[in-house]
Amino acid sequence: MNFFITGISTDVGKTLASAIIVEALEADYWKPIQAGDLEYSDSHKVKELISNNKSKIHKNSYALHTPMSPHGAADIDGIKIDLKKIVPPQTENHLVIEGAGGLLVPLNNTDTIFDLIRPDYKVIVVSRHYLGSINHSLLTIEKLQEKNLEIGIIFSGNEHPTTESIILNKTGVSFLGRINEEDAFNKMIVKKYADQLKTGLESF
Ligand SMILES: Nc1ncnc2c1ncn2[C@@H]1O[C@H](COP(=O)(O)OP(=O)(O)OP(=O)(O)O)[C@@H](O)[C@H]1O
Numbered sequence: 001m002n003f004f005i006t007g008i009s010t011d012v013g014k015t016l017a018s019a020i021i022v023e024a025l026e027a028d029y030w031k032p033i034q035a036g037d038l039e040y041s042d043s044h045k046v047k048e049l050i051s052n053n054k055s056k057i058h059k060n061s062y063a064l065h066t067p068m069s070p071h072g073a074a075d076i077d078g079i080k081i082d083l084k085k086i087v088p089p090q091t092e093n094h095l096v097i098e099g100a101g102g103l104l105v106p107l108n109n110t111d112t113i114f115d116l117i118r119p120d121y122k123v124i125v126v127s128r129h130y131l132g133s134i135n136h137s138l139l140t141i142e143k144l145q146e147k148n149l150e151i152g153i154i155f156s157g158n159e160h161p162t163t164e165s166i167i168l169n170k171t172g173v174s175f176l177g178r179i180n181e182e183d184a185f186n187k188m189i190v191k192k193y194a195d196q197l198k199t200g201l202e203s204f
């Protein structure tokens with residue numbers, strides 16, 4: 001199964017959630033488009049946070065040099081992102097695919113991250129708790145519901161009951177778990193959340 005990890009914006013914890021899901025399922029990981037931080041990319045971070053030996057980290061389709069929207073970062077590198085060149089790696093294993101930023105982040109003048117999501121993918125939305133996150137979560141989920149996909153949500157931040165219940169009740173998406181506000185993340189903490197989320201992920 002392919003799991004696509006999107007978020008309600010950039011910097012909401014998609015990479016952390018991806019590491020936890022990769023560890024829980026001993027899945028492979030693929031970040032199709034990395035923009036900036038090539039010396040310490042999301043792929044490096046996931047590799048550093050997981051403990052199992054089965055997961056394979058696949059190569060980015062595009063590794064851009066500037067930490068900004070992929071369409072702009074590609075422009076600076078003098079290239080155009082071609083959706084047809086973003087082909088999921090072959091694997092027998094589960095594959096966790098991490099987007100870049102939120103759903104409508106542009107890849108070029110036509111395509112967005114949303115266009116990377118294929119009909120057979122399961123989609124996991126990472127919703128970080130901040131003032132404004134309800135609106136961002138509902139907009140993201142409403143957009144995903146256009147594609148009739150299986151959608152799950154992971155909240156990131158300390159429990160916020162009224163935020164979580166309104167998002168869950170209004171959208172009907174599956175609650176897969178919460179990553180509490182932590183001072184730091186390491187293999188041990190990722191493993192703890194992986195164990196917590198494993199059963200829910202396996203039946204999602
Ligand atoms: N639950 C949490 N507790 C503490 N810090 C968190 C939590 N969730 C996210 N963060 C912090 O927020 C920052 C951004 O997280 P992360 O890199 O996972 O975002 P992202 O959504 O993957 O961003 P991008 O769009 O660049 O891929 C990191 O420093 C991460 O440690």
Ligand SMILES: C[C@H](N)[C@H](N)CCCCCC(=O)O
Nearest residue numbers: 010035067068069100101105
């Ligand atoms: C560079 C960053 N870490 C992400 N990879 C890309 C975020 C793009 C956000 C664009 C936007 O929504 O304004």
Ligand SMILES: [Mg+2]
Nearest residue numbers: 014015042098
């Ligand atoms: Mg990330």
